[in-house]
Amino acid sequence: MSNGQYHNGDGGADHLIADFLRTSRELIAAQRDVMLGYLGTAPAGSYLSPTPYPSPSAYPEPIYAEPQPALVSAPAASAAAGPERAAGAGSEGAAGGVGATGATVGAEAPTQELSEASVLAAVLAVIADRTGYPVDMIEPDLDLEADLSVDSIKRAEIAGELATRLQLSTGGDIEELAQARTAAGITALILAGLTEAAPADATTEEPEVPAAEPAAQLLQPARPAGDAAPAPVIVAPKRLVHKEFELAEAEVPSGELKGRTFLLIGDGDLAITLAKKLKALGAKTTAKPAAAFDGAFFLSTEEPVLPDAFPTYQAILKTNPRWLLANGPGDGLRGFFRTVSREYPDTIARVVEHTPETTLADLADGLIAELSSVDREPVVLRSAGTRRGLELKETGLGHLGSTGAGPAGDGAAEAAAIGLDRDSVVLLVGGAKGITARIAGTLAAATRCRIELLGRSPLPIEDESPAVAAATTEAELRSALIDSGLRAPAEIERAIAKIRSAREVRATILRLGELGSPVRYHSVDVLDTEAVHHAVKEIHADHGKLDGIVYAAGVIEDKLIAEKSPESFAHVYRTKVDGAKALLDATNDLPEGPRFAVLFGSIAAALGNRGQIDYASANDTLEQLGHRWSGVDGRRGLTIHWGPWAPTGTNDGMVTPELMRSYAARGIELIDPEEGALTLLRELAWGPESATSVIYSASGRWR
Ligand SMILES: NC(=O)c1ccc[n+]([C@@H]2O[C@H](COP(=O)([O-])OP(=O)(O)OC[C@H]3O[C@@H](n4cnc5c(N)ncnc54)[C@H](OP(=O)(O)O)[C@@H]3O)[C@@H](O)[C@H]2O)c1
Numbered sequence: 001m002s003n004g005q006y007h008n009g010d011g012g013a014d015h016l017i018a019d020f021l022r023t024s025r026e027l028i029a030a031q032r033d034v035m036l037g038y039l040g041t042a043p044a045g046s047y048l049s050p051t052p053y054p055s056p057s058a059y060p061e062p063i064y065a066e067p068q069p070a071l072v073s074a075p076a077a078s079a080a081a082g083p084e085r086a087a088g089a090g091s092e093g094a095a096g097g098v099g100a101t102g103a104t105v106g107a108e109a110p111t112q113e114l115s116e117a118s119v120l121a122a123v124l125a126v127i128a129d130r131t132g133y134p135v136d137m138i139e140p141d142l143d144l145e146a147d148l149s150v151d152s153i154k155r156a157e158i159a160g161e162l163a164t165r166l167q168l169s170t171g172g173d174i175e176e177l178a179q180a181r182t183a184a185g186i187t188a189l190i191l192a193g194l195t196e197a198a199p200a201d202a203t204t205e206e207p208e209v210p211a212a213e214p215a216a217q218l219l220q221p222a223r224p225a226g227d228a229a230p231a232p233v234i235v236a237p238k239r240l241v242h243k244e245f246e247l248a249e250a251e252v253p254s255g256e257l258k259g260r261t262f263l264l265i266g267d268g269d270l271a272i273t274l275a276k277k278l279k280a281l282g283a284k285t286t287a288k289p290a291a292a293f294d295g296a297f298f299l300s301t302e303e304p305v306l307p308d309a310f311p312t313y314q315a316i317l318k319t320n321p322r323w324l325l326a327n328g329p330g331d332g333l334r335g336f337f338r339t340v341s342r343e344y345p346d347t348i349a350r351v352v353e354h355t356p357e358t359t360l361a362d363l364a365d366g367l368i369a370e371l372s373s374v375d376r377e378p379v380v381l382r383s384a385g386t387r388r389g390l391e392l393k394e395t396g397l398g399h400l401g402s403t404g405a406g407p408a409g410d411g412a413a414e415a416a417a418i419g420l421d422r423d424s425v426v427l428l429v430g431g432a433k434g435i436t437a438r439i440a441g442t443l444a445a446a447t448r449c450r451i452e453l454l455g456r457s458p459l460p461i462e463d464e465s466p467a468v469a470a471a472t473t474e475a476e477l478r479s480a481l482i483d484s485g486l487r488a489p490a491e492i493e494r495a496i497a498k499i500r501s502a503r504e505v506r507a508t509i510l511r512l513g514e515l516g517s518p519v520r521y522h523s524v525d526v527l528d529t530e531a532v533h534h535a536v537k538e539i540h541a542d543h544g545k546l547d548g549i550v551y552a553a554g555v556i557e558d559k560l561i562a563e564k565s566p567e568s569f570a571h572v573y574r575t576k577v578d579g580a581k582a583l584l585d586a587t588n589d590l591p592e593g594p595r596f597a598v599l600f601g602s603i604a605a606a607l608g609n610r611g612q613i614d615y616a617s618a619n620d621t622l623e624q625l626g627h628r629w630s631g632v633d634g635r636r637g638l639t640i641h642w643g644p645w646a647p648t649g650t651n652d653g654m655v656t657p658e659l660m661r662s663y664a665a666r667g668i669e670l671i672d673p674e675e676g677a678l679t680l681l682r683e684l685a686w687g688p689e690s691a692t693s694v695i696y697s698a699s700g701r702w703r
Helices: 013-039 083-087 116-131 144-148 152-165 175-179 183-195 269-280 310-318 333-343 360-369 398-403 412-418 434-447 474-483 489-514 529-543 566-588 603-607 613-629 657-665 673-686
Strands: 233-235 238-246 261-265 284-286 295-298 323-328 348-354 379-383 386-394 425-429 450-455 519-523 548-551 596-602 636-642 693-697
Touching (some): 116 183, 175 183, 261 269, 261 310, 269 360, 310 323, 310 333, 310 566, 323 333, 323 360, 333 348, 412 434, 434 450, 450 529, 474 489, 489 519, 603 613, 603 693, 636 673
Parallel strands (some): 295 323, 425 450
Antiparallel strands (some): 238 693
């Protein structure tokens, strides 16, 4: 149900909001209680108030750099981790190597007598230091992530600090330590390492870091004291598009397939033809996933393949097959296979897309040829005997698009070119938070248009208690909540998340109003298709128009394929795909629909990313959705695959300050939020109508 309310940009804004909030109090309180019930905690005391955000100065001073005129090529990718490494990785070891043994006291380190008690005490002290919890509240068996909100990056920092404090010889690899889920687990690993020497081949190899994934958990050891952390580099994004390039001919050496067994998923004529051809080459086929096989073909092209096919793919990959091929195209399969080939570098994994007119026999021959190891392209386009891959190429918008069209550079000229003015109505789904809230701000400043925001969070209505209101940082919030009587860390973490979410939504509403845009917020779960349709209909009915939509709702639950639950895959996938579908479908029911729809994808789809199989597939699917929506009455459905944005302290989005530090340590540049927001307007204003997907990334590392 919508609980929208306007907020005008005049002096009475606070009064209007307060008035609305009062009249909505009962309704929202009921929603809040449901939410708290769902979260497993009783409604707590009031803690909402117009508290300012933590000052961005709490973050390392960034470097604002001018865009580089030339592209920097990525350093040659180091040998990627093998599947067994992936399979052994911790839940969020998305970009890290795996397989180091426990830490040992360094040869050069003074001999230490480390008892279990002293190691545990050190571990608890470091965790307390990093989280703000007093040591006595950190039970050794608490789950660091679920109970204390210590994500993999913070865990890596903790591991690095412990390695320094306890003078552990880790060979530079603290990953296993960083993957331990509890203080007790970290302690056990350290103690085990003290009695067991690191193997001679313990590697410190850098895992491949695919370009600049938005929220992959990059593990980075904490720097030794005194060694200054590199400052993040924050720049305007570059515009990239996928371009086709010729690939070498693929051929399977004769005799190569003799005695091999292939699993064929999907029946029908293609399966029959392929089975015959494989048999002629001396191979066997089976349709039983439980059988032993060397390779698998996924032949079903009945849409949608994802997310339902994920468990089947996962089961196949568990066997570390030599080959995994899919007959494409299929929604999300490009992002899916780009990620599979990053997580399983020993498997030839690719989706093969043939032109529609290809005969069954040619389809089967093409699929067999793609068993070739001539290259590792995860996406191959075949037509009339040619093979082509896709690569990212920097393709600017020309002078106007790269410099801004007006002297002020505030987006006003771009907005005018798009046809947006004060009278326009723009709906931003996921727009009350994160990078979309930043974009809403730029839009409001440039046009003062009417802005409709949609998000899952309920509209915040309660004032915070004075003690909580005075707390700005997470550590201060923790202390204030502990002082208010909360004792269970999991409960405290949930309360902090709620407070921060409420503050962000409220601040966005206030800010947009101050910038002169009437703004309304709707609490809608995009997975509720009916509610999405209702909200769109209502917005259109209220204004008599809807000029443009931005779809930015999304969640991440990073895990390697081997560890991903089908439910989690479906949740991440559906939040993006089903939500976007519902929104786009809803516009088709309007008498006059929007002229543009911008869907927020991710560079993880364009490149694949370890640990983000669901997210990469979903963002790739958005491309197809936007493309299909385009064209009708000249409307443009544009998917923007963003690289990571710099957090601002007010609207961080998926890139947390910890993740920013990790990117900085790896030399990955981040998108300057002001430039990023203007970029979207420039793309809509000056980008070619035919462009339905584009990548904007600050980092030059995209291979
Ligand atoms: N930040 C980056 O660097 C970056 C990079 C690449 C791509 N992106 C993409 O940009 C978009 C915004 O990301 P962000 O970083 O700004 O993250 P964010 O702050 O977490 O924003 C995500 C938004 O999605 C909303 N949302 C999630 N599930 C929803 C649901 N079921 N129903 C309704 N709303 C829902 C959230 O609202 P509630 O919290 O109220 O649920 C929130 O407003 C995402 O699609 C992301 O994939 C971001």
